[in-house]
Amino acid sequence: MPKKKNYHHGDLKNALIKAGVEILAKDGVSGLSLRKVALKAGVSHTAPYSHFADKQALIAAISTEGFRQLYKRVSAVIDEYQTKPSTQLVEVAWAYVQFAMDDPDRFKVMFSGVLEKEKEYPEFVAESQRSFQLVKMIVEANQTSGKLRGGSSDLAALSVWGIIHGFVLLLLEGQIPHAILEQKSLRELVEFQLEQIMVK
Amino acid sequence: MPKKKNYHHGDLKNALIKAGVEILAKDGVSGLSLRKVALKAGVSHTAPYSHFADKQALIAAISTEGFRQLYKRVSAVIDEYQTKPSTQLVEVAWAYVQFAMDDPDRFKVMFSGVLEKEKEYPEFVAESQRSFQLVKMIVEANQTSGKLRGGSSDLAALSVWGIIHGFVLLLLEGQIPHAILEQKSLRELVEFQLEQIMVK
DNA sequence: ACCTGAACACCGTTCAAGT
DNA sequence: ACCTGAACACCGTTCAAGT
Numbered sequence: 001m002p003k004k005k006n007y008h009h010g011d012l013k014n015a016l017i018k019a020g021v022e023i024l025a026k027d028g029v030s031g032l033s034l035r036k037v038a039l040k041a042g043v044s045h046t047a048p049y050s051h052f053a054d055k056q057a058l059i060a061a062i063s064t065e066g067f068r069q070l071y072k073r074v075s076a077v078i079d080e081y082q083t084k085p086s087t088q089l090v091e092v093a094w095a096y097v098q099f100a101m102d103d104p105d106r107f108k109v110m111f112s113g114v115l116e117k118e119k120e121y122p123e124f125v126a127e128s129q130r131s132f133q134l135v136k137m138i139v140e141a142n143q144t145s146g147k148l149r150g151g152s153s154d155l156a157a158l159s160v161w162g163i164i165h166g167f168v169l170l171l172l173e174g175q176i177p178h179a180i181l182e183q184k185s186l187r188e189l190v191e192f193q194l195e196q197i198m199v200k
Numbered sequence: 201m202p203k204k205k206n207y208h209h210g211d212l213k214n215a216l217i218k219a220g221v222e223i224l225a226k227d228g229v230s231g232l233s234l235r236k237v238a239l240k241a242g243v244s245h246t247a248p249y250s251h252f253a254d255k256q257a258l259i260a261a262i263s264t265e266g267f268r269q270l271y272k273r274v275s276a277v278i279d280e281y282q283t284k285p286s287t288q289l290v291e292v293a294w295a296y297v298q299f300a301m302d303d304p305d306r307f308k309v310m311f312s313g314v315l316e317k318e319k320e321y322p323e324f325v326a327e328s329q330r331s332f333q334l335v336k337m338i339v340e341a342n343q344t345s346g347k348l349r350g351g352s353s354d355l356a357a358l359s360v361w362g363i364i365h366g367f368v369l370l371l372l373e374g375q376i377p378h379a380i381l382e383q384k385s386l387r388e389l390v391e392f393q394l395e396q397i398m399v400k
Numbered sequence: 401a402c403c404t405g406a407a408c409a410c411c412g413t414t415c416a417a418g419t
Numbered sequence: 420a421c422c423t424g425a426a427c428a429c430c431g432t433t434c435a436a437g438t
């Protein structure tokens with residue numbers, strides 16, 4: 001069955017998500033249109049409405065898929081460095097920075113309010129919370145080993161995430177002073193950020 | 201001179217910025233269109249092009265104006281709490297959180313990559329750096345008094361900013377767990393975030 | 401159930417023209 | 420110098436219709 005004429009895929013839904021990710025990487029957030037996505041997937045510009053309620057729903061799906069990949073990546077890092085919690089923390093932070101830099105516009109979609117009413121997309125909420133749980137686990141391990149201060153692990157995880165996320169934001173927007181970037185490698189900067197919050 | 205017929209303002213440029221801020225507050229980032237801004241200012245939809253190269257340039261102007269106000273607000277707080285660097289830090293962080301909550305969509309425009317090539321808007325760059333210098337000053341005072349660890353004040357300021365900004369992002373997107381918000385006030389949460397990074 | 405094509409309202413931007 | 424109105428290409432979304 002090489003050509004079904006026009007009806008196209010068995011799985012248009014995922015094909016649309018994939019097309020969206022590609023357009024995002026090429027044309028950026030402002031270049032992502034439903035019509036371009038449909039064209040890239042080889043269907044009419046109204047076909048996406050058979051699978052997504054609107055553009056926001058497609059964006060939610062792209063973000064959700066992004067969180068799934070981030071989860072996988074962070075999980076792998078955690079498994080790889082099981083011996084030392086503090087090493088896990090550094091490596092996970094580093095993986096996060098790399099994830100952001102691999103595909104800055106997808107990262108922006110996931111974290112910067114391009115998706116407008118995330119509460120209405122339970123899958124997105126579930127997947128992002130799942131990733132946060134991973135951070136929380138590592139933070140708890142570091143609290144136990146004395147490398148991070150005690151107290152609510154939710155809040156402590158928030159601090160750790162914030163310190164790295166803030167760094168990534170400035171990095172992606174090119175707002176880290178040149179002088180700093182010439183002095184230290186990205187990896188060293190990430191480590192410095194974490195040192196600020198870790199117990200000596 | 202009550203009515204100049206159609207030519208309207210003496211200062212359309214600022215009227216457009218003001219209209220933009222109002223639409224942003226009412227309709228959000230996705231509701232901000234150049235045509236609506238023009239309509240609100242009482243001019244034709246092409247009039248803005250006499251003052252701004254394109255939509256991005258208007259957004260840059262709105263953001264720049266936002267940074268000016270943030271600078272003013274933070275300056276006032278610094279003046280008010282001149283006695284103790286650690287108090288200054290807490291109060292400035294608190295002012296930042298309040299600034300974000302006063303007008304979430306303007307905050308989003310300022311910090312979340314809605315403005316796409318900020319490098320091309322020197323006024324924006326200058327004004328945002330000016331605000332960062334303020335943070336740096338307070339951080340240096342806290343390093344001197346031993347409340348923050350030593351090392352590059354640029355990087356330390358980045359850590360402090362990141363920890364608060366990350367918190368604000370989750371707050372604005374409603375991603376802070378209910379359980380946490382019921383237990384502690386926003387103010388207490390901000391203080392907790394800073395305690396994570398300050399020397400006991 | 402899944403997809404198409406016409407249609408509608410709205411958008412950013414350009415351009416020739418008016419004062 | 421500042422503004423208008425017509426025009427263009429592009430967009431999200433709806434709907435009746437086709438398979």
